Amino acid sequence: MRSLPLLIFAVTLWLGGISADGESTLYPYGPSVGDKITPVADDGATSAIPISVPFTFFGRTHKSLYVNNNGVVSFGVSVSKYTPDAFPLADGSPFVAPFWADVDNRLGGKVYYRETTDPPTLQRITHDINKYFPNxxxxxxxxxVATWDKVAYFSSLSKKTNTFQAVLSTDGKRSFIILNYGDVTWTTxxxxxxxxxxxxxxxPAQAGFNSGDKTHYFNIPGSRTDEIINIGHTSNVxxxxxWVFQVDAFKAPGGCVFEANFARYNDTFWKDETCETKCVCNTDGEVACxxxxxxASLVCQPSAWRFTCQISLGSCF
Structure with missing residues (x-):
């Protein structure tokens, strides 16, 4: 067991940022809506939580799940690992990671969770999913709903905390995950x-999901880099x-997924460092190359995860 610095500070409930329609980006959580709380423990997790409606995650049907303090909802096994790996994972573990990092709720914060068929919650989720997937x-x-509310990081000497949320939903056939972010002030x-x-x-933290089949996975841009601190300002909707995904079959609204990276509709890019294959994200969600x-006047250069043709920095104007 790693040592615990003597730093404890007060925690208050926070309901997230406000979206353009005036609602909190995070869905309601906490004792007032009947949430339970995970154990207060370094690298802790719940025991297996039976769920009343099976959840299909890329062809595998799950009847239970775990909520892990280190920012992960997992299937099959709990996750105590605190330094994140990039997806896809070598061990094939299937899980959803709103913010996989070394959370320590002994130093601050609570991790809430609940299963619900409450009509207002179902109605709001239904409305949001149909807004992002209108057909x-x-x-x-x-x-x-699992919510990490104002959680601290291991061995913290500050009062920095993060608030984020993972939401899973199904109609019995189709499955979706929604990853919501409030204030994110630490990464590691x-x-x-x-x-x-x-x-x-x-x-730094890893965000996205890993299906377990080494084919269907997604790394939210900035994962395992310093840029993940800005995740609360990013979105695909x-x-x-x-961030929202259909996860019985892999669909991401607003764009395409290419080799686990997100491209918006009509984005163009080159497939690799040779810049000999040009790709475009079509509005049907498919990438065509x-x-x-x-x-001849441009050179192939990396730009984030993709390659683009740009004017050489050594060119004269």
């Missing part, structure tokens, strides 16, 4: 190489601090 005519039958615990005062550096090289 599916989805009607939520079941919802599971000290045991992962982070600075005890700033909560930054080292190996034009709601800052929200054709043989096409950079124009």
């Amino acid at each position: 599916l005519h989805y009607k939520a039958k079941w919802v599971f 615990g000290a045991a992962s190489g982070g600075n005890r005062v700033t909560g930054l550096g080292g190996t 034009n709601v800052p601090g929200r 054709t043989e096409e090289s950079c124009p």
